[in-house]
Amino acid sequence: MNDLLTVNGGTPLNGTITVRGAKNFVSKAMVASLLGEGPSELRNVPLIRDVEIVSGLLELHGVHVDYDAAAGILRLDPSNVESAHVADIDAHAGSSRIPILFCGPLLHRLGEAFIPDLGGCRIGDRPINYHLDILRQFGAVVDKRAQGIHLTAPHGLRGTKISLPYPSVGATEQLLLTAVRAEGITELSNAAIEPEIMDLINVLQKMGAIISVDTDRVIRIEGVERLRGFRHTALGDRIEAASWASAALATGGDITVKGATQPEMIAFLNTFRKVGGEFEVEDDGIRFFHPGGELRSIVLETDVHPGFMTDWQQPLVVALTQASGLSIVHETVYENRFGFTDALRGMGANIQVYKECLGGRPCRFGQRNFYHSAVISGATPLEAAEIEVPDLRGGFSHLIAALAAKGTSKVRGIGLIDRGYEAFTDKLAALGADFSRD
Ligand SMILES: CC(=O)N[C@H]1[C@@H](OP(=O)(O)OP(=O)(O)OC[C@H]2O[C@@H](n3ccc(=O)[nH]c3=O)[C@H](O)[C@@H]2O)O[C@H](CO)[C@@H](O)[C@@H]1O
């Protein structure tokens, strides 16, 4: 599939689309299947690049993977993992961060693991120090190699007590996937509690795990000897839903997103309304629309759940270029997530980035030379341009900008968008967008 989208912008996006399972959950549930002694079935699975990458990694480890894309059903059978010969794994990491989550399950099953260097969006340093510290505390021996890391568990894996310096999503998942079959009790303080993590806990409990989540965000796990397969329907992708909602605002449109669910999007919905968007929660989705009139500037700070999610930020910034007045966005999760605004400035947006913590409380990145605050002055008409997609959410933001801009834009590198947005060009067509994929 070619990587260039030619977009004739200036037309409101109107219509109905369907969003399936959450990219940031489905890949973790797939890894969890490695922990089960029997086959697992995951439903509502979207056909996205991240699912293909993780499927390839699982097959490399001997898991039989069968995916019915139309039905969205993924069947995983880990019976042959022990006999698999793993070759050239580093070629399979692709653009994903998921390989790091294979550590615990492979150490439990095989007593060792080799994890290739990680991919994922280039939106900051994205260290894995918390992950490695957690694995060492369980008793793993971590050996950094040229193309990745090699781990062994010479004395098995034993439960431990850990407090995260920052509520990292991946590190919380790392601990969950290791603790459920470790010997004894594990306690994690300052855990991340994103909806995708809670759904992973649902899956692990179905497999036979014993997990509790306290109101103070302390997660406790009692390790068990054996886990079985699971059958589970993935929660919807709240990030994709919010991305289409931002597209409705930026283009003056009206988009009904089937599969969007209110409880997981409360912080986004409040912000959407404060900017001047309107929404209607239906039984099977949410209708997002621009009611006409001016959009309003806001002060926004991204945070861990239940705050405004960092992955919602980039598409919304495009809508804020169409809001009257000065908006301030303080990105507190990643130190370098405003690179995508370069292209928006080239289209006429008035966006200035700052090293200071603007508009909210001081964060980890203040006084450390990171441009992690942005001031957006609007409303500014966007003009068509030639754009190179920098990362997943930045790429979708560039798409929204091209759709909002009058004239013909060329968006290159759109294959990156396939990583997390299922059949997005089909959805654009269903919403009346005027484009061609070359
Ligand atoms: C595949 C997937 O699920 N990706 C999501 C996951 O990424 P991911 O799991 O990588 O995000 P984390 O929550 O771990 O990272 C957030 C921040 O934690 C810090 N950190 C994290 C790990 C570590 O070992 N050391 C460390 O310092 C870094 O400052 C990093 O910027 O959660 C993010 C935050 O909701 C989302 O933006 C990503 O879409």
Ligand SMILES: C=C(OP(=O)(O)O)C(=O)O
């Ligand atoms: C940052 C993201 O994904 P990943 O962690 O896979 O790079 C995202 O989904 O916005």
